[in-house]
Amino acid sequence: MRKYSVFSDKEWNALSQRIGLTERQSAILKMVIDRHHDQEIARKLNITTRTVRSHLTAIFKVFNVRDRTSLVVEVFARFRNLERS
Numbered sequence: 001m002r003k004y005s006v007f008s009d010k011e012w013n014a015l016s017q018r019i020g021l022t023e024r025q026s027a028i029l030k031m032v033i034d035r036h037h038d039q040e041i042a043r044k045l046n047i048t049t050r051t052v053r054s055h056l057t058a059i060f061k062v063f064n065v066r067d068r069t070s071l072v073v074e075v076f077a078r079f080r081n082l083e084r085s
Helices: 008-021 021-032 038-045 050-064 068-084
Strands: none
Touching: 008 021, 008 068, 021 038, 021 050, 021 068, 038 050, 050 068
16 A cells, blocks of 8 residues: 555645535545545544445535546546646
């Protein structure tokens, strides 16, 4: 598994605040981008995999996507837009 994050903490905080995610949704999304599986996310956050999936469903709705791949693409697109503004 990766030992570094794609985004710095500063970049991530700016992006997640602008999007309006909850703290938990933000944490889960960051872990998805860093290629963690549901089971690993659940273990690290001390929640069930069902709860992880529930949060992911809400995150998919925020980004208007249906899967993880589309989600990651959309996050990077929004980050690029944030950098330009």
